[in-house]
Amino acid sequence: MxxxxxxxxxxxxxxxxxxxxxxxxxxxxxxxxxxxxxxxxxxxxxxxxxxxxxxxxxxxxxxxxxxxxxxxxxxxxxxxxGEAYAPGAKPTDMMPVTVQVGTWAKTLAVLGDRRKTKGLLLSKISDPLPFTRMPLTWSRAWGGVESTQNPAGRGLDVEIDEKGAVFTRLPNIVRLGEAGLDPGALKEPAGxxxxxxxxxxxxxxxxxxxxxxxxxxxxxxxxxxxxxxxxxxxxxxxxxxxxxxxxxxxxxxxxxxxxxxxxxxxxxxxxxxxxxxxxxxxxxxxxxxxxxxxxxxxxxxxxxxxxxxxxxxxxxxxxxxxxxxxxxxxxxxxxxxxxQAPAPAETYQALLARKRAERAAAAAAPPPAPPAFEPLEIAAPDSSMEALEKEWEADHASRMAELDALVKETDNETRGAAAAALASEGLPTAIVHSTPPSDPASIAAQAAKDHQAITTLNPDAAKLLSQPPTEAMLDAEGKVQAEIDAFEKDFALPFFPPGPDAPPG
Structure with missing residues (x-):
């Protein structure tokens, strides 16, 4: 449709x-x-x-x-x-309100808040309180919870105030002529x-x-x-x-x-x-x-x-x-x-046909071309940043070289001290070259233990270890150490000897 x-x-x-x-x-x-x-x-x-x-x-x-x-x-x-408004915003206790449409009109009376208080013998109705505005709602008209005509209204429901007095709120909106009547005489709401x-x-x-x-x-x-x-x-x-x-x-x-x-x-x-x-x-x-x-x-x-x-x-x-x-x-x-005189039906039938044709033409038209975008300009690399990167790389390489040299120096000193400790105990010093770097006492103790084990299991091997390393052995060990050094340098992972001052792994 x-x-x-x-x-x-x-x-x-x-x-x-x-x-x-x-x-x-x-x-x-x-x-x-x-x-x-x-x-x-x-x-x-x-x-x-x-x-x-x-x-x-x-x-x-x-x-x-x-x-x-x-x-x-x-x-x-x-x-x-809506609401009733006192003329000139001057407080009043009662006023009429009127609505007129063409020749039809209706007027109601609007009163300020009142209450009917029950006494021992008689009930008393208070004077209406002054007001400047009053809502025109059914809650302000005659009625009450038990009313079938207006269960939202007032005038029938009994209440008790903070002093224990029994009272009833009276309607604010009534018909003209009902304003002075006893609320008990009202029979239907006005609104x-x-x-x-x-x-x-x-x-x-x-x-x-x-x-x-x-x-x-x-x-x-x-x-x-x-x-x-x-x-x-x-x-x-x-x-x-x-x-x-x-x-x-x-x-x-x-x-x-x-x-x-x-x-x-x-x-x-x-x-x-x-x-x-x-x-x-x-x-x-x-x-x-x-x-x-x-x-x-x-x-x-x-x-x-x-x-x-x-x-x-x-x-x-x-x-x-x-x-x-x-x-x-x-x-x-x-x-x-x-x-204006009513237009003939044909006028609107033609309007419907024209609008349908416009809609069909719009649906058949090719979709609009996508908007043209300006080419995105990419800024050239910042030469100052490139210079900073090269400076950082050079500084990093220099620091790694210094650290590598320090490790080698520390390693040689440690091995030399360990060899001296072994020599003082009458043990061969060649075994020092096969132990991992550590403190001299640990190297000496471990070397002594290894020598004792080898002597017990293989006397010929013990005899061999007691001899100083040959030049060929030292050359081979140097090549291995050179490969280790190159590996550590390439991956920036210098070898630290284990010990109490070593950095965390």
């Missing part, structure tokens, strides 16, 4: 079961606007998405906003939120906001229908034949306009509902949204493609004058063939000024 929407409006739809295992779609188009003093509302910078019921506060049974997607409403819901479908005013409507065996057999999952669609009206009964009685350009006025303007006059935006569908019977490939309009009308107005915010919902209904709208290949949403 293609969805063409070049407006700030947010479209959506709700599939509804109908009798005879058929379906219908309730199409909704949501517009979000910013109220303007003494001029029509303008589209909001950020359009709001479609949403469901929104409570007044987390966990509250009362609603601040009612869901956007619902079945068609027989009448127009007028809904309001401007949406009524929850779980509250008696709406729930009783749903329960009046007959959900019997006949309904299950003949209509389910569609509602019963005697189901009253007034259930879908979220506004209080005195905040509904007859169907079609709201064009969309009416004046809207608020009294004592704006922080800076005691009288705030604006107007609806004066726009006409339109919604078209393109469909074809999916079971017949040769079936003609139909392009038709789903007529829309305003059925919900919601405003928060304290935030300069206005929301309008236009809704339309159309039978459909499937729950997934398989037969609908495109939905087009447009809008026009109310002051």
């Amino acid at each position: 293609d969805l063409l929407n070049e407006t700030p409006l947010q479209p959506g739809w709700l599939i509804l079961p109908l009798p005879g295992r058929s379906y219908g779609a309730a199409f909704a188009v949501k517009g979000t606007y910013q109220l303007q003093p003494d001029s029509p509302a303008i589209p909001a910078e950020t359009p709001e998405a479609l949403e469901g019921d929104v409570p007044e506060a987390e966990g509250s049974a009362a609603l601040r906003y009612t869901r956007d997607l619902t079945a068609p409403k027989p009448a127009v819901d007028l809904l309001f939120a 401007f906001g949406p009524v929850s479908p779980a509250w008696e005013a709406r729930d009783a409507i749903a329960r009046r229908a007959h959900y019997g065996a006949k309904w299950l057999k003949e209509r389910w999952p569609a509602p019963p034949e005697d189901f009253d669609p007034d259930f879908f009206q979220a506004a209080p009964a005195d905040q509904r306009l007859a169907s079609g009685n709201l064009r969309g350009d009416e004046a809207i006025t608020f009294h004592n509902l704006h922080p800076a303007r005691a009288r705030y006059r604006s107007a609806l935006p004066g726009l006409r949204p339109r919604l078209f569908i393109e469909e074809q019977d999916p079971s017949h490939k040769e079936a003609p493609v139909l392009f038709r309009e789903v007529p829309l009308r305003i059925d919900t107005l919601w405003a928060d004058p304290s935030a300069d915010k206005l929301i309008l919902i236009w809704r339309g209904f159309s039978p459909v063939r499937s729950m997934k709208l398989r037969e609908i290949s495109a939905i087009l949403v447009a809008q026009e000024p109310l002051g």
Whole structure:
């Protein structure tokens, strides 16, 4: 399905079961606007998405906003939120607040906080406390936890204060003429906001229908034949306009509902949204493609004058063939000024064809060439760094040579001392040349032990060892030592004689 929407409006739809295992779609188009003093509302910078019921506060049974997607409403819901503001920010204990849309108007009385305290014989109602602002919520209207009409309200719940006094908080929002009444005489809440479908005013409507065996057999999952669609009206009964009685350009006025303007006059935006569908019977490939309009009308107005915010919902209904709208290949949403005559459907059918052609051309176009990049310049090697590296290598080689010479000198001195120690004991000195470098005492002791072992096991070998080394032997030993020295120099691993001062391995 293609969805063409070049407006700030947010479209959506709700599939509804109908009798005879058929379906219908309730199409909704949501517009979000910013109220303007003494001029029509303008589209909001950020359009709001479609949403469901929104409570007044987390966990509250009362609603601040009612869901956007619902079945068609027989009448127009007028809904309001926000706060009451004392004129000029001067504290007051009571004042009226009024909302007017076109020729429709409603006024309520707002009072400061009061309480009814129970005495031994009589109860006492306190005077209202002065206030400068008061939230227009159901929690401030008549009701209580046990109330089926407003479980979020006040006036019925009994509390005990820190001094042990038994009291009841009294409602801040009442109808004109009810302000001076004993709260016990109140029978229903007064407010401007949406009524929850779980509250008696709406729930009783749903329960009046007959959900019997006949309904299950003949209509389910569609509602019963005697189901009253007034259930879908979220506004209080005195905040509904007859169907079609709201064009969309009416004046809207608020009294004592704006922080800076005691009288705030604006107007609806004066726009006409339109919604078209393109469909074809999916079971017949040769079936003609139909392009038709789903007529829309305003059925919900919601405003928060304290935030300069206005929301309008236009809704339309159309039978459909499937729950997934398989037969609908495109939905087009447009809008026009109310002051202009409606454009013919052919205008929008041509618009849909043109947009599809543009999209197809864009898809067929070759991908754009990759951006050209400037060649990366690699800096030449730093000559100063090369010089430092050569200097370091030369210094390292010099230090290794000095260390190698020191090791050889130490080794020769150690062997000479060991040979002298052996000679003083009458032992042959030739064995010193076959022992690893160590301290003289260790070399002498090890050589004596080796000589004793050789003498015991092989007298001829002992005789040979007692003779001084020949020149050929010394030459061979020199060659071996030279190879060892070369190996140590190449790998920078000088040989250190083991001992207490030797570096760790």
